[in-house]
Amino acid sequence: MSEGERTSLARAIRAALLTGPARAKVFAARQVARDWRLGRLAPVFDVEMPDAPARPARPELLAPSAMPKRGRGGSLKGRIALWHSLAHIEFVAIDLALDMVGRFGAAMPRSFIDDFLSVAADEAMHFALLERKLASLGTYYGALPAHAGLWESARRTRHDVGARLAVVPMVLEARGLDVTPAMLARVRAQGDIGGAKILARILDDEIRHVAIGTRHFVAHAESEGIDPPERWRSLVNQHFAGSIKPPFNDSARSAAGLSRDYYAAIAAVT
Structure with missing residues (x-):
């Protein structure tokens, strides 16, 4: 064909x-x-993407x-x-x-x-x-x-691949690395072995996803001659409405290539 x-x-x-x-x-x-x-x-990009994806009739979507x-x-x-x-x-x-x-x-x-x-x-x-x-x-x-x-971060970064990479995999998905281990421990403590297996699978995959985003972000920043951690902090400050909050799963983040050089300087003080 x-x-x-x-x-x-x-x-x-x-x-x-x-x-x-x-x-x-x-x-x-x-x-x-x-x-x-x-x-x-x-490998042809001949149509534009929609401003927002289609959603099922339910769930009802509410403000946070x-x-x-x-x-x-x-x-x-x-x-x-x-x-x-x-x-x-x-x-x-x-x-x-x-x-x-x-x-x-x-x-x-x-x-x-x-x-x-x-x-x-x-x-x-x-x-x-x-x-x-x-x-x-x-x-x-x-x-x-x-x-x-959850789609708001995509809307904010729709014109800049660097910003999209900085915010979606390197902030939103990286947050999953931080919170999932405690969630996994609670589910195991409840005796929910099946649920624990699901969470463990998701955590393993999300480490890979953050690694993918970080790798492409680094390559993109370096192609423009910009220090990746410095560029990341600038883009997050511009395009992410929330704060980067501890505690951090530093080991999982490091395994994904997201070292403390990126987020320590802008982490919220708690």
């Missing part, structure tokens, strides 16, 4: 981003990654200040709230990875496309695992309201 006969990568990504139902989006993301890996998509309290962590209500929150994070992460490629892939090396499509497939798999976990608790994704602000 000639390149002209193949669907463009950009069109396949746009279609996945504009797929709303959760399970259909999971399938679409995994199909894009597979088709790219098998050479079924042309309007989100209800989770309840006691050991109660069924608290456990459902935790797993639902994680499922929502992973669902939005599918779109973040797809948009990374569709929006910036034309100007980046082939390895950038390969890496972030693999991230999209991972996030889709994580969501599927969490959706099954919710089903085991007698509920489903969409049963509770969810955080409306």
